[in-house]
Amino acid sequence: MLDTLDLAVVIALALAAAYYFGKDYFIKSDEASSAGFVAHGAEQSRDLIATLKKNNKNAVVFFGSQTGTAEDYATKLSKELHSKFGLRVLNADLADFDYDNLLDLDPDYLVFFVVATYGEGEPTDNAVEFFNWLDNDADQMANLKYTVFSLGNSTYEFFNAVGIKLNEKLESLGAESFAPYGQGDDGVGTMDEDFLAWKEQCFDSLKNNLNFEEKELVYEPSFELEELSSKSALDEGVSNGEPNKKYVEGTTDLSRGPFDHTHPYLAPISYTKELFKSSDRSCVHVEFDTSASNLKYTTGDHLAVWPSNPDEKVDAFIKCFALEAKRNAVFKLKSLDSTVHVPFPTPITYEAVIRHHMEISGPISRQALMSIASFAPNPEVKTKCVELGSDRAKFAQEIHSKFYNLADALLKISAGVPWSNVPFVFLIELIASLQPRYYSISSSASTEKSKIHITAVVEAEEKDGVLVTGVATNLLKNVEVAQNGKNDSLVCNYDLNGPSNKFSKFKLPVHVRRSTFKLPSNPSTPIILVGPGTGVAPMRGFIRERVNLLKKGEGVRLGKTLLFYGCRNNADYLYQDEWPVYSEALGETFEMEVALSREDPNKKVYVQDKIKARAKEIDSLIQDGAFIYVCGDASRMARDVQSTFAKILSEQRDISIEKATELVKSMKVQNRYQEDVW
Ligand code: FAD
Structure with missing residues (x-):
């Protein structure tokens, strides 16, 4: 046991060491209650002004975040604004407040927005209501002092659409920007650098235009x-990594939803299979059994898998x-x-x-x-x-x-x-x-009512002599190997039993995210499906849905289903044995074109080439009201495919490429051209 003198010496030494090693970040835990930023808790008021006043804040960092990156940037920005400039910051989820307060906010408050663009230029789920309010209810905002950092990806058509729109809208409503608009590009891998550059400009504005004094960075x-x-x-009530408190306490029925990003369903994995035939790459088919829960999905939705x-x-x-x-x-x-x-x-x-x-x-x-x-x-x-x-x-x-x-x-x-x-x-x-990873569901909700299938390519690649691995996909591969009693060597190993053995016998936490990637309601509408690689996942779900419709419905008239699939060669041909079965069931209404990019060393063939080769028929299907679905790689494929469709329309209808591009865009607006790309 340490006596009082020993203890005093130990504390003095520890403080000296902390000061020596960490002058810039000296920890002020005794000033704990004055920590400069707050993240708004769920039970708090939705009244922004009341919250700011109650907590003695003079700045807000709002985030619109889907995968956690914008939230992470916002949180770090909030801390830094406090440490460097003494700002008392509320770090706030855009979904947590009523927005009318922004119209009456005192100009002394500074408002920072850190917002991501998701999918087809849409706001993130937590920012949807805010943008609805901006579009429909926001009035003049001359009182608002703001700045925006926008997170986007230049491989998507609507690059940073949300941040750009926010900045323009606030400007048009008379709000005053106190620092330049900034944006980051994940598509070229410069997001961190773009954020740093914007932050520097922002801090310069605080110093030079708003007369804030910059202090030495102090970690609080x-x-x-x-x-x-x-x-x-082992004690009761101690978490071993359970997804949330309900799982630690175990007092609520965990099989009943709602299931979402705060509360997953611990789903048994009933079946797994390796889909690739070569040993150097891997893609796993995973089936989650939802029969003991009320977790529901519709075909085309996404499954979020919570990894460790x-x-x-x-x-x-x-x-x-x-x-x-x-x-x-x-x-x-x-x-x-x-x-x-x-x-x-x-x-x-x-x-x-x-x-x-x-x-x-x-x-x-x-x-x-x-x-x-x-x-x-x-x-x-x-x-x-x-x-x-x-x-x-x-x-x-x-x-x-x-x-x-x-x-x-x-x-x-x-x-x-x-x-x-x-x-x-x-x-x-x-x-x-650690964030859940999303997967396009590859089953059909009408065929697999209490099963959810996903198709995940395992991320493990040697780059410059370093083996770079993905978290969730290698976990799924571990499950596949263990469940099928294989001896395959694994690039990394997981504790499959999970916290307090709660994940034993192959269970993982999951939730469903609704998507807008949906079949037309009329089954006689023709559909053109483009899904190279794992992009074929939701297409499999759509096709199974159509097979089921035909099986069930007397006199159902199905429109054409034209599937374009692409892979390297026969070794990574996904679900190769299933397509003939679907073809048999759907008869003439189903056709599949396969682009094998590495089969012929002299000629790489991609889905776009196969699409081009059927230009005339595609144009006529579009004239017949066809819906187009594209899923998979956002960086090159989705763009190339879109411009291929535009070229087809231009050539077949003898119109300019600009007009044809507009036509494709208008199909998007009408939901007749849908993308599920990542
Ligand atoms: P992560 O751990 O997230 O790593 C991502 C990448 O970074 C990997 O390539 C990894 O190798 C690399 N990496 C890891 N560490 C480092 C490091 N230190 N430095 C640099 N790079 C590093 N995927 C599918 O396979 N099938 C689908 O159907 C599917 N559907 C999707 C649908 C949606 C809506 C979205 C958004 C994504 C979808 N994805 C799908 C992608 C999926 O969500 C995951 O992003 C993917 O499986 C990788 O997850 P991971 O945890 O294995 O890799």
Whole structure:
């Protein structure tokens, strides 16, 4: 036992070390309750002005986020605005407020918007209502001082449409922009850099135009972590990484929804199959059994799969931050502001957080490197870290192009010396929450009423001598190998039993996300389906639906189904044995064209080539009211396919390419040209 004097010496040493190693980020946990940003909790008022006043805030960072990236940027921006400029920031989900308050907001408040564009230039789910309000109810907004950072992807047609629209709309309503509009491009991989560049401009405006003084960056935790030495991972009420509190408590019926991004269904996996025939690449077919739940879907929806991290990545992370001794220790996390949301259920073990709640595998950003530098194990490592973090080209060459994740990068920089000074709360705030991954459902809701099929290509590729792996797809591959009793070697290994063995016997948390990718209501409408690679997933669902319609319905008249599928060769030909069965059932109404891109070394054939080859018939199907569906790779395929359809219309109807492009666009507006691309 330590006596009082020993304890005082230990504390003094710890404080000295913290100050020495972390001058820039000295932790002010005693000032905890003044933490500068708040994330709005679900139980809070929807009245923005009342919330700002009650919490003594003078700025808002709103986020419109689908996959968590915009939310992550917004959260970090909120913290930095507080640390550097003393702004008292409310970090707010756009869905959490009534917007009329924006019309009456005092001009002293600064409003930042960090918004992503989703799908066909649409707002993210949590921003839909806000944009409806902007379009229909927003009045003049001369009081509003705002700026916008927009997240988008230039491989999509409606690049950053949401941020651009927001900025223009606010301007047209008389709002005053206090810093330039900024946008990022995920399509060319520059999102982090674009965000940093915008942030710099934004901070310049705060300093130069609004006279804010920039302070030295001081890290202030948003949470207080308390270790519970008397508790163990086995104790009741302690989370081992369960998806939410209901799963920890186990007092509610977990088979009843609603199931969404806050509450998944723990679905048994009833069947898995490897679809590729070669051993170097893998694509798994997975069937989830929903019969014991009220989870419903319609054909064309998406399934969100909640992943966990593999053993190898968890171990490497623990080693990097010297957390071996704390692996199974239990702690609880207290939010330092009544409206801040604790990102996972606590009490919880360290390992459970790392395995189930942190995105530890993805690429590291320059900003992350800069912010963690002050916790470096020694001054030399700190200098190296700052050097890399402040030099864009050097960072790209030495970190980004090597595909390092956080632990890889830090250990590389420190030559293997563990980063034992980094507070775990800092890591919780730095690292994005592990997000569900979406999959286009490949079953038909009318055929498989209580099963959901997905088709996932496993991400594992050697790049520059580094094996880069995807989190969710390798988990699904692990399930497939274990469930089928195979001896295949795996590139990474997962704890398939899950928290407290709750995922044992092959279960995974999932929820359904409704999509707008839907068959025409009239079955006699012809459909043209373009689905190369795993893009064929929802097409399989559509075709199964049509087969079922024919089986069930007396005198059902089906329109033509023309499927364009593409793969490299016979080894990755998905569902090869199923298509003849569908063809047999649908008869003349079904036709399939297959583009094998690597079959002939002298000639690569893509789906676009196959589409072009049937130009005349396609034009006539479109004239007959055909719906077109495109699914798969957003970067090249979707664009090329769209311009192929435009070329066909131009040539067949003898109209200009511009007019034909407009025609395709108008088909999109009428929902007759639908895309499900990622
Ligand atoms: P992640 O862990 O998310 O990694 C993503 C990529 O980054 C991988 O290629 C990985 O290798 C790479 N990576 C990992 N670590 C690093 C690093 N340190 N540095 C650089 N790169 C790194 N996919 C399908 O297969 N089938 C579908 O039907 C399907 N439908 C979709 C529908 C929608 C609406 C959306 C949005 C996506 C869909 N996807 C589909 C894609 C899917 O959601 C996942 O993105 C994909 O499976 C990869 O997930 P993952 O967790 O395995 O990879």
